[in-house]
Amino acid sequence: MYGLLMVDVEGTQLNEADIELLKQTQVGGLILFARNVDNPDQVRSLCNQIRSINPHIIIGVDQEGGRVARLRQGFTPLPAMGKLGELFEQNPTQALKLSFYCGYLMAAEVLAVGIDLSFAPVLDVNGISQVIGDRGFHTNPEGVVALSTQFMRGMKAAGMATTGKHFPGHGSVAPDSHIAQAIDEREFAEIEQYDMQTFVQTLPWLDALMPAHVVFSKVDDKPAGFSQKWLQEIIRKKIGFNGVLFSDDLSMQAAHVAGGAGERVKAAINAGCDMALVCNDRTAALQALQTAQTLPLPNQQRMANMKASIPTWQGTLESTCQQFTKWQEAKIAVNEFLS
Structure with a gap:
């Protein structure tokens, strides 16, 4: 059973608080950082330890x-x-x-x-973004x-498995959404014909997508990762993508428009994300865990399809x-x- 939260741990091996967190049904993923x-x-030892506690967990990294x-x-x-x-x-x-x-x-x-x-x-075009650049x-x-x-x-x-990010494109908006609100005021047609093409044209190779914490104000007043218009109407229906949707890190500044950690998780899941990332803030992760208990688990078939293709x-x-x-x-x- 795959939970809807992706969290992190403190160090190079698990402590008691990490172990307790990983035991929770709502935790379906874990992301590693340089401190781990x-x-x-x-790293192999840490991953084995993680899986001994949560066998179905998806372990990711940037x-x-x-x-x-x-x-x-x-x-x-x-x-x-x-x-x-x-x-x-x-x-x-x-x-x-x-x-x-x-x-x-x-x-x-x-x-x-x-x-x-x-x-x-x-898959972002290297444009004016302060956070994309030569990424x-x-x-x-x-x-x-x-x-x-x-x-x-x-x-x-x-x-x-592949994860294209940051849909529909972060490269044409300057502010770094890690530390500031990012707003793109272009019309949808321009976004679709330019930034979105990198996702549309590589769709057959994509197993997952990660939406941007960018507000595309002519489409919706919410960041793409909190927007049913982007996730359900455009990603699922218009371009026909049926893979996994991971939220970007909900601890990023641009995600705070949705409220506290629990509200951010609820907004991401209700918009259509399968898994919500809450990173580098254990207090926020515990708040998110409480909210996650009130939310439905992600589409188990989508998660299983992605996981099944990964060798061990x-x-x-x-x-x-x-x-x-x-x-x-x-x-x-x-x-x-x-x-």
């Missing part, structure tokens, strides 16, 4: 590359995806091949230590589609990754690009 990571063997990489010591560094966009302008064939390798390498190493998925790829693959939708498709092909070749491994990162046939090849190619 020492080395690959420790391992995009560049500045957004929670797994560092003992893991292969990845470039920021924007670097692939720069290469794409000079040598598109090489950039596309390298994007596949990055997706494969990232997924192989994340899976090898017991984590189910990285919330990737970023985005390219400065135009066509480049994002080409490069991210190869990245997702690599992820799937290694066995990882045991062993060290090195020994496990030897079973990924392209791991060494991908590692060499990525290291050469970064050198």
